[in-house]
Amino acid sequence: MPQPSQVKSKQRVAAHGEVFTAKREVKAMCDLVADECNRIDSRFLEPACGEGAFLAEILTRKLAVCKQKYGTQLLRPDYERASVNAVMSLYGVELLPDNAASCRERLFAIWNDAYTKNCGTDAHDICREVVRYILSVNILCGDALTMKQDNGEPIIFAEWSFIDGSMVKRRDFRLDKLIEANEKQKGNCIPVEDGYVGYDWEKKEFFPKPIQPEYPPIDYRRLCEHGRS
Template structure:
């Protein structure tokens, strides 16, 4: 079981208490169907160091394994879609960083166990997605605690098999115009919100983080 408290000061200052494994699994079992959909989007607005999101990733990768482990390129494609559907925000920068590291570590370990040779382009794409999807921010005022810039999340949609479409939206609008934990509607589009902050051209799922896409 993961430690639930890092320090008394953090509890006092930020109310930081991590959810233990049994509670995480009990919560996810309530939405078992969604937790096991590869492309079902999950947002944790106080993600801590990732206790909830790591379990979501494990459940998604279990499904990817069961369907696509005989084809490495298919496994890579669907595992990248799984990672792209996981979002988190935390008010403490070290938590957001640790959450990204934990998710990346789980992904690499899972990938390495499934296939003998790891594709570094795939790992780079996953790392890029985590840098875009797991953010340091205050979910109550929708800004970065230091810069006070608005939190911007990316919507990732699979197009024509191996291509991804990225659209960036302000977190504030996503929360105000959609119901809790559903940032985008079932068709994969932002639901009844303002136009995206930025609209990106289609890109191959193995090209994320390459060249100009390094602009987070």
């Protein structure tokens, strides 16, 4: 199979360091964390994701696990839910809007191909819309260094968790605060709380606080109703 080009133009390499990782290297690196790549809900962030070389490989591996577990006609609803869960677990930040859009399209195409093959006549456009929506929330155009989106707002990621059957709880977090909580923990900081970083006195741990108000649990097939507040 011909490999996609790793370079779009010399100008983009010079301006943005845009050289995409070749498939062989991507696979070899994913092999180093193979167990995590095979866990359907294990979360990954590709911080300068380009067209999503790593996210695409991880999604492909997760979907293979979904197929192994739920690949029969009888289990099609379980396959659908698990494959949506796989998409929910993948996050990306990319500076250039065209790359961010290509990344979303690439991940959607991988998911949709597997979904259509596995679910056949039980595949629904409503689920396709939900996956497009999740990708619009999870793959953001922004600067991974300043942790701001291209509109100047902080990068916010949604934590999606299946809590009961088909019900999903969404909690939003600022990326800079997720990192700050982690840094404070490592740095043995004095436990001072603010609106975004809390401190658990029993566990002696800093933790990131979700943005308020939180979203009420909702059936995953109705996630698009959340919109982006």
